[in-house]
Amino acid sequence: AQSVTQxxxxxPVFEEAPVELRCNYSSSVSVYLxxxxxxxxxxxxxxxxxxxxxxxxxxxxxxxxxxxxxxxSFHLRKxxxxxxxxxxxxxxxxxxxxxxxxxAGTRLTVKP
Amino acid sequence: EAGVAQxxxxxxxxxxxxxxxxxxxxxGHATLYWxxxxxxxxxKLLIQFQxxxxxxxxxxxxxxxxxxxxxxxxxxxxxxxxxxxxxxxYLCASRSTGEKGRxxxxxPGTRLTVT
Numbered sequence: 001a002q003s004v005t006q007x008x009x010x011x012p013v014f015e016e017a018p019v020e021l022r023c024n025y026s027s028s029v030s031v032y033l034x035x036x037x038x039x040x041x042x043x044x045x046x047x048x049x050x051x052x053x054x055x056x057x058x059x060x061x062x063x064x065x066x067x068x069x070x071x072x073s074f075h076l077r078k079x080x081x082x083x084x085x086x087x088x089x090x091x092x093x094x095x096x097x098x099x100x101x102x103x104a105g106t107r108l109t110v111k112p
Numbered sequence: 113e114a115g116v117a118q119x120x121x122x123x124x125x126x127x128x129x130x131x132x133x134x135x136x137x138x139x140g141h142a143t144l145y146w147x148x149x150x151x152x153x154x155x156k157l158l159i160q161f162q163x164x165x166x167x168x169x170x171x172x173x174x175x176x177x178x179x180x181x182x183x184x185x186x187x188x189x190x191x192x193x194x195x196x197x198x199x200x201x202y203l204c205a206s207r208s209t210g211e212k213g214r215x216x217x218x219x220p221g222t223r224l225t226v227t
Contacts, residue, residue, distance in 0.1 A: 004154075034215075043116070043203060043218035044155070090154050099168065100145075100216065102154030 002027035002093045006103035014111050015083055021076040021106045023091035033074040034092040034100075035065055044090065050074060061085070086110045114138065116219035118204050124225045130192040133222045137186070137206030143167075145216060146179055146189050147203040155203055161187060162209075191224075199226045 048059025147155035
């Protein structure tokens with residue numbers, strides 16, 4: 001079965017600094033990859049997804065992620081973060097219609 | 113377009129009591145999911161419905177959890193009896209069958225506290 005590892009449980013960063021949230025996955029077959037964001041007391045919102053094609057995926061709120069098949073990674077990046085980006089970020093992988101596996105999450109805290 | 117609706121938003125019960133959560137997916141979405149999100153962890157799939165049929169319930173603790181989607185629209189998740197370790201946020205999500213890329217739309221969740 002597929003699995004996801006988010007390498008950092010917490011990432012503190014100063015406002016306007018760049019950030020990278022790391023995600024590695026494990027699967028024996030081709031996968032679909034997702035990043036979701038969860039603001040306090042809210043449901044999950046899709047940031048971006050990789051299905052096929054270009055390995056660089058651009059999402060909402062200035063985020064992007066790069067699919068690296070050889071390293072089985074799908075790291076999320078933003079060149080300049082805002083206070084409002086403070087949230088929990090989840091990487092997820094799916095190989096079929098029946099199952100989406102989430103990572104444990106990375107708490108991004110943007111400090112002024 | 114209205115999103116996924118869940119109620120209640122918060123629930124506090126004592127252990128061994130029963131509780132039920134309700135979810136109304138986005139109109140027309142055939143696939144519905146229930147997830148359990150324990151504090152500090154990612155969501156874990158409990159059950160997946162396709163219309164009114166169960167597609168995957170392999171991670172549902174069937175001795176105490178049950179779920180139904182009788183008419184293929186809204187769904188109810190029940191816990192009976194509850195244990196302390198059931199304290200979590202229960203998320204409902206839905207997806208259109210024709211949705212490329214398997215994007216799931218999530219509701220705000222129900223936060224359950226078992227004391």
